[in-house]
Amino acid sequence: MERPGRLLLQSELRVRNAAYDVSLSRSLLIWKRRTSSPVYHPFRPSVCHSVPVSEIISVREEEEENGSRQRDDGSWKKIREREGKDCRQAFTVLYVERCRQHRWRCAEVTFTCSDEAVCQHWVSSIREQLASNTSRPKHLLVYINPYGGKRQGKRIYEQKVAPLFTQAGIATSVIVTEYANHARDHLKMEAELKKFDGVVCVGGDGMFSEIIHGLIWRTQIDCGVDPNSTEEALSPCSLRIGIIPAGSTDCICFASVGTNDPVTSALHIIVGDSQPLDVCSVHHNNMFLRYSVSLLGYGFYGDVLSDSERKRWMGPARYDFSGLKMFLTHHYYEGTVSYLPAKGIIGTPRDATRCRSGCVICQHNGQLNSERSEKYEMDEASDSESSGEWRTIRGKFLAINAASMSCACPRSPKGLSPAAHLADGTTDLILVRKCSRFNFLRHLLRHTSKDDQFDLTFIEVHRVRRFRFMPRHCQSDSDLELDLHENSKRQIFSQICKDHPACGCAPAYSSWNCDGEILTHTAIDVRVHGQLIKLFARGIEELPVFEDLSNPCAI
Ligand SMILES: CCCCCCCCCCCCC/C=C/[C@@H](O)[C@H](CO)NC(=O)CCCCCCCCCCCCCCC
Numbered sequence: 001m002e003r004p005g006r007l008l009l010q011s012e013l014r015v016r017n018a019a020y021d022v023s024l025s026r027s028l029l030i031w032k033r034r035t036s037s038p039v040y041h042p043f044r045p046s047v048c049h050s051v052p053v054s055e056i057i058s059v060r061e062e063e064e065e066n067g068s069r070q071r072d073d074g075s076w077k078k079i080r081e082r083e084g085k086d087c088r089q090a091f092t093v094l095y096v097e098r099c100r101q102h103r104w105r106c107a108e109v110t111f112t113c114s115d116e117a118v119c120q121h122w123v124s125s126i127r128e129q130l131a132s133n134t135s136r137p138k139h140l141l142v143y144i145n146p147y148g149g150k151r152q153g154k155r156i157y158e159q160k161v162a163p164l165f166t167q168a169g170i171a172t173s174v175i176v177t178e179y180a181n182h183a184r185d186h187l188k189m190e191a192e193l194k195k196f197d198g199v200v201c202v203g204g205d206g207m208f209s210e211i212i213h214g215l216i217w218r219t220q221i222d223c224g225v226d227p228n229s230t231e232e233a234l235s236p237c238s239l240r241i242g243i244i245p246a247g248s249t250d251c252i253c254f255a256s257v258g259t260n261d262p263v264t265s266a267l268h269i270i271v272g273d274s275q276p277l278d279v280c281s282v283h284h285n286n287m288f289l290r291y292s293v294s295l296l297g298y299g300f301y302g303d304v305l306s307d308s309e310r311k312r313w314m315g316p317a318r319y320d321f322s323g324l325k326m327f328l329t330h331h332y333y334e335g336t337v338s339y340l341p342a343k344g345i346i347g348t349p350r351d352a353t354r355c356r357s358g359c360v361i362c363q364h365n366g367q368l369n370s371e372r373s374e375k376y377e378m379d380e381a382s383d384s385e386s387s388g389e390w391r392t393i394r395g396k397f398l399a400i401n402a403a404s405m406s407c408a409c410p411r412s413p414k415g416l417s418p419a420a421h422l423a424d425g426t427t428d429l430i431l432v433r434k435c436s437r438f439n440f441l442r443h444l445l446r447h448t449s450k451d452d453q454f455d456l457t458f459i460e461v462h463r464v465r466r467f468r469f470m471p472r473h474c475q476s477d478s479d480l481e482l483d484l485h486e487n488s489k490r491q492i493f494s495q496i497c498k499d500h501p502a503c504g505c506a507p508a509y510s511s512w513n514c515d516g517e518i519l520t521h522t523a524i525d526v527r528v529h530g531q532l533i534k535l536f537a538r539g540i541e542e543l544p545v546f547e548d549l550s551n552p553c554a555i
């Protein structure tokens with residue numbers, strides 16, 4: 001609980017006709033029921049509420065006419081007329097109320113006071129406090145994907161989010177995308193980012209990935225950095241991004257807020273939260289492909305995604321059907337993984353830490369990472385293969401997953417890598433070697449339970465800063481032209497085999513699932529850029545501990 005600062009205002013006001021002592025300080029609004037009778041009522045708890053000023057959404061005056069009160073949205077609210085008393089002034093405070101499972105909702109309380117001047121003073125004082133909070137957005141650029149998830153993006157925004165933004169006095173420019181990559185291209189070329197202090201993504205993980213692609217690209221261009229380079233450090237984006245979940249997995253929203261509820265996300269945007277986030281850049285032979293913040297998956301998750309793309313009409317259920325189909329098909333893929341283990345960090349993929357609000361591991365490793373990037377700039381040779389720090393693993397894999405965050409989502413509440421951190425500058429590389437369906441099912445089941453996901457013999461996990469993957473069939477460039485014919489023949493066969501599952505042979509290639517989009521290449525080079533972007537979120541809050549004695553109501 002925040003300690004109350006210096007008192008700014010203190011009055012006796014009424015809430016539903018009961019008398020309350022109401023006080024406003026720099027950090028808290030408190031209203032405490034006056035125990036009217038001098039005798040202490042041992043059974044009546046002295047009702048006291050306190051709300052941090054940083055979580056007040058807005059304050060509005062209530063006009064009153066003949067005993068009933070008109071709200072801003074035109075609906076009428078009866079108030080009990082006080083016999084013979086003069087007309088009373090009233091104002092309503094809207095504030096964040098925490099519910100179960102990290103959900104937030106907008107609660108309101110109406111104060112009536114006898115004297116109009118007092119009422120005006122309260123409204124203007126609270127408004128002054130809100131206006132002085134510079135981390136709150138004033139003008140947002142909103143992209144709505146009408147096509148993702150259950151195709152409810154527009155309805156979700158219009159019914160649940162826009163009214164809250166209006167209440168909070170936030171101006172919005174809304175763009176409903178008409179085709180894939182519309183948002184990315186608009187951000188790259190047309191958007192005048194100077195006008196806005198935030199971007200809102202109404203859609204799923206794929207839409208978010210598209211938006212950060214546009215935003216990061218634009219930021220590099222504006223800062224004179226070549227976005228294609230594999231060695232140059234990228235410039236961080238100053239604009240925060242809010243996610244209104246309207247997709248099928250929504251794991252980025254789930255892992256950074258703790259729930260995929262649109263109202264909760266809208267409230268985190270309104271109060272102006274800020275959560276840094278790692279971003280992976282993916283290249284193929286020095287050509288930039290895409291950014292990833294949640295899952296880069298080859299093998300199982302890649303096949304699930306490519307099979308589900310044809311079933312988008314099923315909405316989110318498409319993943320379960322494709323998942324079952326790919327589980328039964330049980331293909332494995334050969335290739336070589338090389339990675340650069342993260343040095344000098346605290347935390348491992350199998351420790352008991354969890355990334356929560358104010359995560360010390362992200363703060364510690366994040367700084368380390370920024371210091372390192374200066375050093376890195378100097379002697380970037382240190383990262384080349386010759387430095388000997390790189391590890392290489394060759395083998396047959398059912399899945400190769402790089403989780404830059406826990407990837408917690410409704411399907412898998414703990415996530416693919418429960419101890420992964422949002423902003424620690426690393427990604428957890430999970431290698432699932434060829435094994436029996438039974439064992440693979442044991443591994444999958446652990447995604448939905450709390451057991452240690454990695455204590456199985458055929459699984460290994462490494463916390464890395466960079467990694468590369470080369471499928472076995474993809475020869476190194478030198479001898480490529482020699483058996484190009486051989487290769488293309490094999491690719492043709494593998495394509496034929498892929499299209500006709502009846503044929504028993506396993507295809508040589510899977511595809512990479514990059515935040516829910518299929519990558520165009522399988523041989524990739526991935527780098528983690530620590531805390532490259534920021535979300536309108538605060539990480540998953542620890543469950544509220546019992547009100548400690550420093551609770552302002554206890555005074
Ligand atoms: C038997 C129960 C097994 C339950 C296994 C649950 C695993 C769920 C793991 C979810 C991991 C989500 C990672 C997030 C990736 C996102 O960036 C991306 C874009 O949104 N989403 C997907 O690629 C979407 C990926 C969604 C993959 C769903 C896979 C469903 C597997 C079903 C296997 C059933 C086997 C049953 C055999 C009897």
Ligand SMILES: Nc1ncnc2c1ncn2[C@@H]1O[C@H](COP(=O)(O)OP(=O)(O)OP(=O)(O)O)[C@@H](O)[C@H]1O
Nearest residue numbers: 148149177178203204205206207247248249250516
């Ligand atoms: N107007 C549009 N028409 C067609 N496709 C679009 C449109 N707008 C965005 N897209 C594309 O739709 C794809 C999927 O969108 P999104 O990720 O929001 O939904 P989803 O895939 O169901 O959710 P998740 O990624 O969480 O599983 C994105 O790659 C995005 O580029």
Ligand SMILES: [Ca+2]
Nearest residue numbers: 278404421426
């Ligand atoms: Ca990370």
